[in-house]
Amino acid sequence: MTALEPLLLDGVVPYPEEFAVRYRSEGHWTDQTLAEMLFEVVERVPDKTAIIADEVRITYGDLGERVLRFAAGFTDLGINRGDRVVLHLPNVSDYVPILFALFEIGAVPVLALAALRRHEIEYFVEFTEARAYVTIETHAGNDFAALARELEESSPNLEHTVVLATDGTSADVEQLLSHGALGHARRSLPSDVAFLQLSGGTTGQPKVIPHTHEDYLASVRASVKIGAITGDTVQLVVLPLCHSFAMRSPGFLGVLSQGGTIVPTLNGSPDVAFPLIAQHGVTDVSVVPPLALVWLNSSLKERYDLTSLQVLRVGGAKFSAQAAGRVRAELGATVQQSFGMAEGLTTFTGLDEDDDTITSRQGRPTLSADEVVVVDDEGTVVPTGTAGHLWTRGPSTIRGYYRAPEHNAQNFTADGFYKTGDIVLEDERGYLTVVGRSKDQINRGGEKIAPEEVENLLLAFDAVHDVSVVGVPDEMLGERTKAFVVPRAGGDTSLLTLGTIRKFLRDKGLAAYKLPDVVELVDEFERTAVGKVSKLNQRAK
Ligand code: OOB
Numbered sequence: 001m002t003a004l005e006p007l008l009l010d011g012v013v014p015y016p017e018e019f020a021v022r023y024r025s026e027g028h029w030t031d032q033t034l035a036e037m038l039f040e041v042v043e044r045v046p047d048k049t050a051i052i053a054d055e056v057r058i059t060y061g062d063l064g065e066r067v068l069r070f071a072a073g074f075t076d077l078g079i080n081r082g083d084r085v086v087l088h089l090p091n092v093s094d095y096v097p098i099l100f101a102l103f104e105i106g107a108v109p110v111l112a113l114a115a116l117r118r119h120e121i122e123y124f125v126e127f128t129e130a131r132a133y134v135t136i137e138t139h140a141g142n143d144f145a146a147l148a149r150e151l152e153e154s155s156p157n158l159e160h161t162v163v164l165a166t167d168g169t170s171a172d173v174e175q176l177l178s179h180g181a182l183g184h185a186r187r188s189l190p191s192d193v194a195f196l197q198l199s200g201g202t203t204g205q206p207k208v209i210p211h212t213h214e215d216y217l218a219s220v221r222a223s224v225k226i227g228a229i230t231g232d233t234v235q236l237v238v239l240p241l242c243h244s245f246a247m248r249s250p251g252f253l254g255v256l257s258q259g260g261t262i263v264p265t266l267n268g269s270p271d272v273a274f275p276l277i278a279q280h281g282v283t284d285v286s287v288v289p290p291l292a293l294v295w296l297n298s299s300l301k302e303r304y305d306l307t308s309l310q311v312l313r314v315g316g317a318k319f320s321a322q323a324a325g326r327v328r329a330e331l332g333a334t335v336q337q338s339f340g341m342a343e344g345l346t347t348f349t350g351l352d353e354d355d356d357t358i359t360s361r362q363g364r365p366t367l368s369a370d371e372v373v374v375v376d377d378e379g380t381v382v383p384t385g386t387a388g389h390l391w392t393r394g395p396s397t398i399r400g401y402y403r404a405p406e407h408n409a410q411n412f413t414a415d416g417f418y419k420t421g422d423i424v425l426e427d428e429r430g431y432l433t434v435v436g437r438s439k440d441q442i443n444r445g446g447e448k449i450a451p452e453e454v455e456n457l458l459l460a461f462d463a464v465h466d467v468s469v470v471g472v473p474d475e476m477l478g479e480r481t482k483a484f485v486v487p488r489a490g491g492d493t494s495l496l497t498l499g500t501i502r503k504f505l506r507d508k509g510l511a512a513y514k515l516p517d518v519v520e521l522v523d524e525f526e527r528t529a530v531g532k533v534s535k536l537n538q539r540a541k
Helices: 017-025 034-044 060-076 095-104 118-127 144-154 171-179 213-226 244-248 251-258 270-280 289-297 327-331 355-360 405-411 451-458 498-507 535-539
Strands: 049-053 056-059 084-088 108-112 132-136 160-164 193-198 208-212 234-237 261-264 284-287 311-315 334-340 346-348 371-375 388-393 418-426 432-437 442-444 447-449 464-474 478-487 518-521
Touching (some): 049 060, 056 060, 060 095, 095 108, 095 193, 132 144, 144 160, 234 251, 244 251, 244 334, 251 261, 261 270, 284 289, 327 334, 442 464, 447 451, 451 464, 451 478, 464 535, 498 518
Parallel strands (some): 049 261, 084 108, 084 132, 132 160, 234 284, 284 311
Antiparallel strands (some): 193 208, 334 346, 371 388, 418 432, 442 447, 464 478
């Protein structure tokens, strides 16, 4: 067999050679793909349980077999190395086999939150020139089978749709699985782009994040150590499987890399999650702060045996020190704070740190080669302990968004640091505390919303003259979404209610979590000295 040449996807910013050499020589990047990571474990512990989902237990041996059968199916469809496939699935049992089947053949899955709808999915299918779209008939009341049919009509590049059944198996899945199984082989290189992930974003259109096998596995391996993941770990996955916190921090990839068991669920509420913890002896879970609060405040925690739970990892948004301080006494688990971003850097608090660090810091960088600088508005490094903008560069942080040169010029420095848009304090030990944000983004309990995306859609509403969308404080969610609306002169303001505005956005196919929670009609916006809408003042309201 001839050796594979590196895959060069146009619109990907590569790591400069000197950094690639350094990351390899220091052992951060290894000669392994994500598929190879899995098959090493399949060989080693074929009889261990890899996944428990939808009442089904899948061993590593079965998982490997299913991956190779799906891989044969996708190959039969003509999906090859480098081809993009939009994966739009909630946490169902076939998520992991399908994901690894795409890794196995070197195709590039585009990982879309199940909560996204037509507005976002259509854009991703077109922007990434996807050849296939994989989804499920219905989810959370959305008819994705109909969306698949619409996309087939509207997107010229889309050749195949695969629709999973909401219950049981679908004709599309049967068809894919009917081609036997490929043999596991190297069909992609560790330096290839493994998948495209979607950023929470700050702009009208979300940005797309390309990760390579080697950059991703670097952070998976390091997070496994910090998160104390072993072959005995049983991890409940309540976050969307496509989210970077759920994937690699240490995530289900971390657990699978060690031969542990993952228990994906569609629903993290205590009445679903607690019985799963008790039944399967769950040891580890990652959640966003609002869900941690719901768990802490639930009376069901007395009803179920949660003693197996060792680690409650909390991240995605700021977790209050007060709530963090309750976790050990009330849930019996050690809290591990994590601050991370799909673009790369992830920080964790150590499991055996003192209580003050665990409750009031968001952790320190995972990899020894992660570079972190905290700078003022002019880009000058600030003294330790002073708040500033966080910039970062490292073995698992991208060098640019996919096909976005102009945006990259603003969001990366000339020497490759990613400007995170977060305001942090760094202590003498390198622990970060997140104190604010400079990017125009709403963090609604860990779910990221780009105000500009919602504003652009609302400007098309007849009765709207102008609109500004901001996050306002919320006790449970941290922030909720408020739309300030200037009505069109002489228009009928009775048309501008929370209900009509939400319906308008829903009809546009916008994901439900991006709909405003509150609407306020105003005559005009307060402006800053340079004439920009003063979002800072609006956030305080
Ligand atoms: C995680 O990833 P994303 O891409 O959904 O969001 C990244 C942004 C960060 O830039 C920051 O603004 C915010 O979410 N964030 C936090 C936080 N964790 C994330 N803000 C305050 N405190 C925290 N602990 O959210 C993510 C990815 C991997 C691990 C953990 C979180």
